[in-house]
Amino acid sequence: MISLALTPEQEEMRRVAHEFARREIRPVAAEYDRKEEMAWPVLQKANAAGLLSFGLPEQYGGGGVPGGLVGVTNFIVMEELGWGCPAIATAIGSSVYAAGPILAFGTPGQQEKYIPQFCDQDTVRLGAVCITEPQGGSDVSAMRTTFRRDGDEYVLSGTKCFISNGGIADLHIVFAVERPGAGWSGMAGFIVEKGTPGLEMGKVEQKLGVRSSHTAEVVLSDCRIPAENRLGGANPTVVPGATSDDGARPNPLLLLQYSRMIYAATSIGLARAAYEYALDYASERQSAGRPIADHQAVAAKLADMAMAIDAARLMLWRAGWMVDEGLPLDRGEGSMAKCFAADTAVDVTREAVQILGGHGYMRDHPVERWYRDAKVYQIWEGTNEIQRTIISRALVDQHVRRSR
Ligand SMILES: Cc1cc2nc3c(=O)[nH]c(=O)nc-3n(C[C@H](O)[C@H](O)[C@H](O)COP(=O)(O)OP(=O)(O)OC[C@H]3O[C@@H](n4cnc5c(N)ncnc54)[C@H](O)[C@@H]3O)c2cc1C
Known part of the structure; x- marks a missing residue:
């Protein structure tokens, strides 16, 4: 049986992450973007709230959520933080980014020594x-x-x-x-x-x-x-x-196969933020005597934005579900999610700017910043060209194997 219903724990994590994003991240995001500085006070508060270490194993002091750093619960939290601000979400997520290779390739001794450092809720460790x-x-x-x-x-x-x-x-x-x-x-x-x-x-x-x-x-x-x-x-x-x-020969590509899904989650949050903002604006802004959302050209954009965001999330949750179930991502499902979510973030933020017209181009509205922020998702954790290569190779490999 497949269910998309969240568990009570996932609902609670989402609520906590969303409230944190709304209260602590959103109000300061533009300021730190302008100053080009890390939002240290926000990182400290996020750490104290357990939002840095929730995906790390309980035995080392982490939150021990199911699926760890690459399960659906993590994606739910990272989407909310990305909704708050993708740059600050990246700073929060990348604090434990280094724990991934240690958990994947490290010896028990290395894990015992280093992972607890990332779980210290009094001190942010990057x-x-x-x-x-x-x-x-x-x-x-x-x-x-x-x-x-x-x-x-x-x-x-x-x-x-x-x-x-x-x-x-x-x-x-x-x-x-x-x-x-x-x-x-x-x-x-x-x-x-x-x-x-x-x-x-x-x-x-x-x-x-x-x-x-x-x-x-x-x-x-x-x-x-x-x-x-x-x-x-x-x-x-x-x-x-x-x-x-x-006895590992650490291959970073094995790692990226999973870590790039966390970036997919933040880019979905970013796209959702831009969509919600554009929807609000289009419902209020009048042209020719009615809200611009009533004009077919704008309404179709809103529909395309919502469809793409939902499709990206479904693709990501499928990959997370596969990880939770211990299934191999042998059709490049992690790459599919990263690539599709990144393209969605770029498309949705671009259309959000368009829906706000000249106002969208000005710094008075966050869509200008979100549009700039979105582009990197097509580049980091392997460019989208590389993701498409990974997916197509996986599909061809699988096809060849099956036709033997
Ligand atoms: C803000 C930011 C933060 C980053 N953080 C990190 C980090 O923490 N750690 C880290 O290690 N890296 C990090 N990166 C690096 C990022 O992962 C690389 O920029 C990315 O993998 C692309 O490498 P490149 O920039 O050298 O481009 P290149 O590899 O030179 O590629 C240039 C262009 O050619 C295309 N291309 C290259 N090879 C192929 C191919 N075989 N097939 C098809 N197209 C191809 C690419 O898609 C791209 O469009 C970060 C990048 C940015 C922008």
């Missing part, structure tokens, strides 16, 4: 996941940041770019290769603690949107870390594509 490099982000296997073993340490060298929380995070998870060109088989992940000599913040980016989320270069110059900070342990067994239980 994480950063460093994959992208200046010469190209889509072709992850071509990364050039290197690692080498030197006694009881690993030495990391290279430059990562466009890193959310880069240089300010308490923990950086850095992916690197044994030598440039080594590709997947030579790739490993490392936990780098704040203050480690050799890790520095490079250029801080000035962006089109999501301006209150910090984005910067991370420069690793002979950065030495203890050998046990290699994800999967000091001397992990090489099993391509395996999880830490098998």
Whole structure:
């Protein structure tokens, strides 16, 4: 039996997240966008309310919601935070972003040491996941940041770019290769603690949107870390594509398959915010003696916006349901949700600006900011071109397997 009814726990989480977004995020979103600053006071309040750690396992002090970081409950909460402000939602979500690789690939010792830090409701701890490099982000296997073993340490060298929380995070998870060109088989992940000599913040980016989320270069110059900070342990067994239980060779693509769904959730919240605002406006604004919502051209836009948002959410919840059920996403269902939700956010925010006319173009209304914020969802966590490639490859693979 399939049901879309929320459990009482999910209803409660949604209510709490929505109220937080309405009271704490919405009123300050424009100000932090203008200042291009992280909304630290909001992050602190969100942390105290348990909104940073609710998706982390209970055994480490997290909320332990079903499905963890990538289940339907998480998506429900992230949609509400994205409704409040996608940039601030990103800052909230990315605080635990670094917990994902540790949970996926880390040893029990690494999990016991680091995950509780993200569950401390008194102190905000930020994480950063460093994959992208200046010469190209889509072709992850071509990364050039290197690692080498030197006694009881690993030495990391290279430059990562466009890193959310880069240089300010308490923990950086850095992916690197044994030598440039080594590709997947030579790739490993490392936990780098704040203050480690050799890790520095490079250029801080000035962006089109999501301006209150910090984005910067991370420069690793002979950065030495203890050998046990290699994800999967000091001397992990090489099993391509395996999880830490098998002795991991961490592959960031395995991770992105899941983490990109969290971004789908915030982009759905963003699209919903713009749709609701445009609906309100179109119901009030008069033209030719009636509300503009009564004019067919505007009414059709509202219908298209609502349909796309509902379709995106259904697609995302299906993927979350599959994760909850332990089913493999073997038709690229996570990528489908991310890609469709990102396109929806861009389309819906663009049409919201259009429905507000000249007023939509002005900073007096949030649709101007939401339109700028939406674009990044087609770029980060793998561009939408890459998502379509992943989906089509999965479909062709499945077709070939079935026709054998
Ligand atoms: C605000 C922001 C925050 C980010 N945060 C992080 C972070 O925390 N950690 C992190 O590691 N990265 C982060 N990124 C980086 C992001 O994941 C990359 O920008 C993205 O993966 C694309 O890489 P690129 O910019 O190098 O573009 P490129 O890979 O150079 O791609 C350029 C264009 O070519 C297309 N293209 C490239 N290869 C192919 C292909 N094989 N098939 C079809 N089309 C292709 C792309 O779709 C794109 O349109 C962030 C980016 C932004 C903008």
